[in-house]
Amino acid sequence: MRTHAAARGKFIGAALATSPLANETSYRTIAATEFSQVTAENAMKWESTEPNQGQFTFSGADTIVNFATQNNQQVHGHTLIWHQQTPGWVQGLSASAMRTAIQNHISQVVGRYADNPAVTSWDVVNEVFDDNGGWRTSFWYNTLGQSFVADAFRAARAADPDARLCINDYNVEGINAKSTAMYNLVSSLRQQGVPVDCVGFQGHLAIQYGFPSDIQQNMQRFADLGVQVRVTELDIRMQMPRDSSKDTTQATYYRNVINACNAVTACAGVTIWGFTDKYSWVPDTFSGQGAALIYDENYQQKPAYTAVHDALAGG
Ligand code: G3I
Incomplete structure (x- = not known):
């Protein structure tokens, strides 16, 4: 897949988990050979990198970055400011202490990899909107209002002037209230000179909810703002059990997602949120659902693999 993606000037990526990367040859081999870009599924999140204030731990993050370096892959840093997997000590800070913590965290985490050519981009803020397009009332928002977004982007730019800085969210693949809120925010931030370079569409889809058929049009309207776009966390779940008809729909x-990215010049690539159904967040979160990825639990390629491969390879 990665050879075909490269021929188009796109990446094809996967989120990686540190434990199977250390322990399973099949996992490591597929991760290395099929993908040109990787994202740490959990290892770069705040709870992993700064579990206690001022105590930074980069073992998991370094594992991912070293793997990518060995395999000539780009790393997309994920994620600096999110309302999940952020330690309790952050959540209880006063506004001024929270601002300082954001500055320090971003400066340390982005700064660690600023000179590393593998690490080329970051999800600076993740999931700031509710599905209706209003601001998510997270502890960030409740303590700081909207200002944390601009502050975080400016801190990331200061820590690595060359990294591509992204805002990322789910349920923003099609044109809807949430993606329009994101569009308006990105437009407004850029008008104010806030360094937002890129928009990430997570792409957590489900076959039973239908395909967002205006995904290409949506990507294009963001591209027309002057930002890069990318699909950052693609997976397509189904009600279990799997059958051949669900596999075909999946x-x-x-294929539709890859084709949309192929058709939009500003779309840099597509990252799948894992690759084997053996390791996926889906069954833990959506009871009775699963099989969202392109390899099955035994590392066998599914019809979804062929679809992605052929969409990357096709004329
Ligand atoms: O590491 C602990 C382990 O020590 C403990 O024994 C175990 C018991 O539950 O939990 C382990 O932590 C889990 C962690 O993943 C690492 O495996 C957490 O419980 C679990 O909640 C966490 O889930 C992650 C989830 O984000 C958290 O919200 C998923 O792996 C990860 O795929 C998922 O990824 C997010 C993106 O970052 C943002 N967009 C949505 C996406 C899917 O939710």
Whole structure:
């Protein structure tokens, strides 16, 4: 897949988990050979990198970055400011202490990899909107209002002037209230000179909810603002058990996403949120659902793999 993606000037990526990367040859081999870009599924999040104030731990993050370096892959840093997987000590800070903590965290985490050529981009803020397009009332928002977004982007730019800085969210693949809120925010931030370079569409889809058929149009309207776009966390779940008809629908959805990115010049690539159904967040979160990825639990390629491969390879 990565050879075909490269021929188009795109990446094809996967989120990686540190434990199977250390322990399973099949996992490591597929991760290395099929993908040109990787994202740490959990290892770069705040709870992993700064579990206690001022105590930074980069073992998991370094594992991912070193793997990528060995395999000539780009790393997309994920994620600096999110309302999940952020330690309790952050959540209880006063406004001024929280601002300082954001500055310090971003400066340390982004700064660690600023000179590393593998690490080329970051999800600076993640999931700031509710599905209706209003601001999510997270502890960030409740303590700081909207200002944390601009502050975080400016801190990331200061820590690595060359990294591509992204805002990332889910349920923003099609044109809807949430993606329009994101569009308006990105437009307004850029008008104010806030360094937002990129928009990430997570792409956590489900075959039973239908495909967002205006995904290409949505990507294009963001591209027209002057930002890069990318699909950052693609997976396409189904009600279990799997059957061949669901596999076919899933393959069609995967193909549609790759085709949309192929058709938009500003779309840098597509990252799948894992690659094997053996390791996926889906069954833990959506009871009775699963099989969202392109390899099965035994590392066998599914119809979705062929769809992604052929969409990357095709004329
Ligand atoms: O590491 C602990 C382990 O020590 C403990 O024994 C175990 C018991 O539950 O939990 C382990 O932590 C889990 C962690 O993943 C690492 O495996 C957490 O419980 C679990 O909640 C966490 O889930 C992650 C989830 O984000 C957290 O919200 C998923 O792996 C990860 O795929 C998921 O990824 C997010 C993106 O970052 C943002 N967009 C949505 C996406 C899916 O939710």
